[in-house]
Amino acid sequence: MVTTPLSAPLNIGFDYTRSLGPTLSHFMTGLRRRQVTGVRGSDGRVHVPPLEYDPVTAEPLTEHVDVASTGVVRSWSWAAEPLDGQPLDRPFAWALIQLDGADTSLLHAVDAPHDQMRTGVRVRARWREERVGAITDIECFEISDGPGAEPVEADEVSMVITPVNLKYTHSASPVESTFLRGLMEGRLLGQRCPKCHKVYMPPRPACPTDGVPTSEEVELPDHGTVTTFCIVNVPFLGQRIKPPYVAAYVLLDGADIPFQHLILECAADEVRMGMRVEAVWKPREEWGPSMQNIDHFRPSGEPDAPFDSYSQHL
Numbered sequence: 001m002v003t004t005p006l007s008a009p010l011n012i013g014f015d016y017t018r019s020l021g022p023t024l025s026h027f028m029t030g031l032r033r034r035q036v037t038g039v040r041g042s043d044g045r046v047h048v049p050p051l052e053y054d055p056v057t058a059e060p061l062t063e064h065v066d067v068a069s070t071g072v073v074r075s076w077s078w079a080a081e082p083l084d085g086q087p088l089d090r091p092f093a094w095a096l097i098q099l100d101g102a103d104t105s106l107l108h109a110v111d112a113p114h115d116q117m118r119t120g121v122r123v124r125a126r127w128r129e130e131r132v133g134a135i136t137d138i139e140c141f142e143i144s145d146g147p148g149a150e151p152v153e154a155d156e157v158s159m160v161i162t163p164v165n166l167k168y169t170h171s172a173s174p175v176e177s178t179f180l181r182g183l184m185e186g187r188l189l190g191q192r193c194p195k196c197h198k199v200y201m202p203p204r205p206a207c208p209t210d211g212v213p214t215s216e217e218v219e220l221p222d223h224g225t226v227t228t229f230c231i232v233n234v235p236f237l238g239q240r241i242k243p244p245y246v247a248a249y250v251l252l253d254g255a256d257i258p259f260q261h262l263i264l265e266c267a268a269d270e271v272r273m274g275m276r277v278e279a280v281w282k283p284r285e286e287w288g289p290s291m292q293n294i295d296h297f298r299p300s301g302e303p304d305a306p307f308d309s310y311s312q313h314l
Contacts (some may be wrong), residue, residue, distance in 0.1 A: 003177065007171040019159055020115050021062075028160060038050050048099055050083070055082070070148045169222075184293075224277060229263065248271065258313055263296065
């Protein structure tokens with residue numbers, strides 16, 4: 001029977017936090033003040049955004065130069081269907097803008113009708129009311145022959161937090177789809193290579209060693225052996241378990257490739273290579289097409305596995 005492969009939207013996001021050196025700190029502080037600053041290179045050119053090192057000599061650049069928040073569009077591209085997270089929620093132009101007093105161009109959005117966009121048009125920055133010291137303090141540029149806004153006082157900016165988001169649709173292969181549907185039934189399904197006879201779990205559509213399709217489906221138990229492990233002692237944002245805890249590679253009985261999961265219900269310093277463990281499944285009503293159906297593994301109470309039984313899988 002032919003079944004449709006599974007697909008699902010995947011959203012990955014995190015806040016990237018970095019400290020700023022003297023050059024970028026000066027630039028970000030300027031943005032918070034409604035002032036754009038560049039840096040002068042050894043050849044006299046003013047670079048905006050500022051460069052930390054000279055493109056000619058590779059020496060550090062230290063001469064900061066204030067430039068205007070008005071300028072000229074040097075080239076542009078039309079965004080007819082804006083994406084989530086872009087500067088504007090209506091059609092706009094991405095443009096390379098050479099600000100007055102600068103010799104290089106800054107990439108930013110221009111809020112203007114399509115029929116008014118052209119190379120050489122003059123624009124000015126539209127500043128946000130509340131500024132934090134980031135390039136997004138300039139909401140966008142707009143077509144104008146008028147002067148830019150006057151700078152204001154603001155605290156120094158030494159750190160910047162940039163949200164990073166990736167949204168896409170993942171389509172599982174037929175083998176992955178079968179595996180995920182098995183998880184929804186509480187089954188762990190691997191695939192066996194017809195040549196080397198290794199059983200892969202999670203399954204792979206082809207053996208990476210022999211390059212042949214893994215056409216034989218193998219149902220595996222939810223018991224296995226810890227091959228290697230790591231004790232997590234450092235807290236981090238979004239952590240759902242208080243350290244210390246263990247992330248380990250678990251080799252299911254009958255499989256030849258271990259996979260990573262949590263080991264809980266015992267002290268972290270009690271986990272060891274060769275420990276026998278069993279899966280702890282979430283309540284059935286919480287199951288979906290995901291390995292998260294298994295909440296964690298715990299010691300099964302069986303004697304440790306002999307080293308020879310799993311050493312070849314390290």
